[in-house]
Each structure stands twice: as C-alpha cells, then as structure tokens.
Amino acid sequence: MNSAVIRLTKCSSTKCLAMFQLSYHSQPKVALDEGISSHRVQVGPHRLHYLRAGHGPHTLLLIPGVLGFGWSNFKHQLLGFDRDLFTTIAFDPPGNGYSRPPEKTFPPLEVEAETVAQFMEALGVESASVLGYSSGGRTAMVLAALHQRLVKKLVLASTHAFILPDEYKYSRSLDCIEETWNEKEKNILYGVYGKENLPKLWRQFNDFNERILKEQRGNICLHLLKDIKCPTQLICGQKDPLTKVENSWLLHALIENSRIHVYPEGKHSNQIxxxxxxxMRVQDFLMADEELSGTNIREEDIKLAKANSF
Known part of the structure; x- marks a missing residue:
C-alpha cells in the first residue's frame, strides 16, 4: 500500500488558512492555521506524522488519546498556545490518525513510551514538557517515570493509572459506536479509520483494558508513579465517566510534586x-518556577492511594 501523501494548498480566506489532505482511505480535509505545519519523521519501522506550531524556546509535546490524533484532540492548543513562548508538537502515535499504516495495536506502555523517546530523539529534542490526554496520559506517565531526563514538566488531562470497574463498564457501553457516539466525533474518526474498522479498534482497546483488570487488578502504572519527579499538573472533570475524578485525586496523592484542577461541570475533553x-492554566504552569510538593493533598486521597498501591 502506498504511503499517505500530504498536499498543501492555499485558500482565499481572511486568515489565509492552509489546507492539507492526507490521501489515505477517505480521510477528510483539515483546515490549518498558516502558522501550523505538518511533517513526517522516521522512528524505527514507523513513519510518524506530527503537527508543529510556534517557535518559542519551551518545547511542549502533546500525546493524544486512544484513537485520537494531533488535530482532533489538540486543535485548540495548537491554535491557542503562545507561539513566541512555546514550540508545540502534536504527534500521532503508530496506528493513530495519520501515522498509518500500520493499523493500531495496543502494546505495553513501556513500548509506547520508548517510541515517544525515540520520536523526541529523531526531532533533536533533548527534553520537553509533555501533555498527555486520556490514554495518552498513561504513556506520558510511563515516559516521565522511565525517562526522567526527557520530561521537564508533565500535564495529565483526564487520565488514570488505575482502571476502576465503573470506568471499564462505561467504556464498554460505547462499543456500539453508531448508536452511542456523538455525530461529530464518530464522523471524524470514521473518516480516518473507516466505518467498519473503528468499532473493531474500540473493542480491542476495551479488551486491552479488560486484561489489565483481570491480570493486573486494574493497575495500569501505579507502581511507577513514585518515579515521576518532575512538576505535574493534573486537570480533570468532576463528571467524567471515562476517567473518574477519584482517579485524578489518586494520582495527586501518589505523584509527589503535583497539583490538581477539577472542572466542576467538566467531563472528558476539557481541553476542548x-x-x-x-x-491559560497549562501555559501558566509551564512557565512557573515554583515547586508544587505537598499542595492540596487530602487525607482521604492518601487512604485511597494506599488502598490501591501495588
């Protein structure tokens, strides 16, 4: 199968938007601000796609959720972060978005973290701040624990290191994508993965989580949290059914140098x-110098952390 081809053209709008289309299956056109560029880089056997915005001295790497990709999960960050302060890089992991082929698989998180480390090396990035969203936060935590020198600061958005049964049940309830997903989200992902393939990939992800529940008692990476030494910002939604707020408080209790913000009406995609x-919160955190140890940790969070530690 031929590799995807990127075509760049100019359009006549007031913002002079750039358009690119990746000709793989029936992938849709994506409108990009002219300050965002699209690239590919060889990382091991994978030719990975990524978007870059800004030219600032602080590099920020964005890791998307399970089937998300740079533009679908982080459009507002690519458009909204200060381009004089940050160089923002949103990459599509192997099998995600426009880093296809190959098809998406669900390898151990240590393997995914190593791919991120190799991606950074391929770009010549010696260290960066990292923002992981949803399942991308799992990879970001393992990266920060196992490759401490690579991660300056860590932002974890709507993620978890421990699978609660209610989270798994809710995720399984979404297996019938045609009936349960909102029209906008499913149509974006249908355009990338195909209408028949997307439900298969989602079920495979839930199968992956089911194995973690059965074989590891839900432990994704709790045992590695003690090795995260960089300042960490947690952002979550009080009403998130996929990564429940209790799990964010658990992270806060187990990641020593962390702070947390909860959106009272927030659900899963708070970055959108x-x-x-x-x-604003992420940029302020990344530019701040102060240490965060011991902030806002509640007694009940410590009890929850101890009860679920491995």
Missing amino acids: KYAEDFN
Missing part, C-alpha cells in the same frame, strides 16, 4: 470544552 481556560 474549556479551551481558553485550559490553555
């Missing part, structure tokens, strides 16, 4: 719903 406020 509350984009302006989210961007």
Whole structure:
C-alpha cells in the first residue's frame, strides 16, 4: 500500500488558512492555521506524522488519546498556545490518525513510551514538557517515570493509572459506536479509520483494558508513579465517566510534586470544552518556577492511594 501523501494548498480566506489532505482511505480535509505545519519523521519501522506550531524556546509535546490524533484532540492548543513562548508538537502515535499504516495495536506502555523517546530523539529534542490526554496520559506517565531526563514538566488531562470497574463498564457501553457516539466525533474518526474498522479498534482497546483488570487488578502504572519527579499538573472533570475524578485525586496523592484542577461541570475533553481556560492554566504552569510538593493533598486521597498501591 502506498504511503499517505500530504498536499498543501492555499485558500482565499481572511486568515489565509492552509489546507492539507492526507490521501489515505477517505480521510477528510483539515483546515490549518498558516502558522501550523505538518511533517513526517522516521522512528524505527514507523513513519510518524506530527503537527508543529510556534517557535518559542519551551518545547511542549502533546500525546493524544486512544484513537485520537494531533488535530482532533489538540486543535485548540495548537491554535491557542503562545507561539513566541512555546514550540508545540502534536504527534500521532503508530496506528493513530495519520501515522498509518500500520493499523493500531495496543502494546505495553513501556513500548509506547520508548517510541515517544525515540520520536523526541529523531526531532533533536533533548527534553520537553509533555501533555498527555486520556490514554495518552498513561504513556506520558510511563515516559516521565522511565525517562526522567526527557520530561521537564508533565500535564495529565483526564487520565488514570488505575482502571476502576465503573470506568471499564462505561467504556464498554460505547462499543456500539453508531448508536452511542456523538455525530461529530464518530464522523471524524470514521473518516480516518473507516466505518467498519473503528468499532473493531474500540473493542480491542476495551479488551486491552479488560486484561489489565483481570491480570493486573486494574493497575495500569501505579507502581511507577513514585518515579515521576518532575512538576505535574493534573486537570480533570468532576463528571467524567471515562476517567473518574477519584482517579485524578489518586494520582495527586501518589505523584509527589503535583497539583490538581477539577472542572466542576467538566467531563472528558476539557481541553476542548474549556479551551481558553485550559490553555491559560497549562501555559501558566509551564512557565512557573515554583515547586508544587505537598499542595492540596487530602487525607482521604492518601487512604485511597494506599488502598490501591501495588
């Protein structure tokens, strides 16, 4: 099968938007601000796609969720982060988005973290701040624990290191994508993965989580959290059914140098719903110098952490 081809053309709008189309299956056109560029880089056997915005001295790497990709998960961050302060890089992991082929698989998180480390090396990035969203936060935590020198600061958005049964049940309830997903989200992902393939990939992800529940008692990476030494910002939604707020408080209790913000009405994609406020909080955190140890940890969080430690 031929590799995807990127075509760049100019369009006549007031913002002079750039358009690119990746000709793989029936992938849709994506409108990009002219300050965002699209690239590919060889990382081991994979030719990975990524978007870059800005030219600032602080490099920020964005890791998307399970079937997300740079533009679908981080459009508002690529458009909204200060381009004089940050160089923002949103990459598509192997099998995600436009880093296809190959098809998406679900390898151990240590393997995914190693791919991120190799991706950074391929770009010549010696260290960066890392923002992991949803399942991308799992990879980001393992990366920060196993490759401490690579991660300056860590932002974890709507993620978890321990699978709660209710989270798994809710995720399984979404297996019938045609009936349960909102039209906008499913149509974007249908365009990338195909209408028949997308439900298969989602079920494979839930099968992966089911194995973690059965074989590891839900432990994704709790045992590695003690090795995360960089300052960490947690952002979550009080009403998130996929990564429940209790799990964010658990992370806060187990990651020593961390702080947390909870959106009272927030659910899973707070970087989209509350984009302006989210961007402000993340940028302020990344530019701050102060240490975060011991902030806002509640007694009940410590008990929860101890009860679920491995």
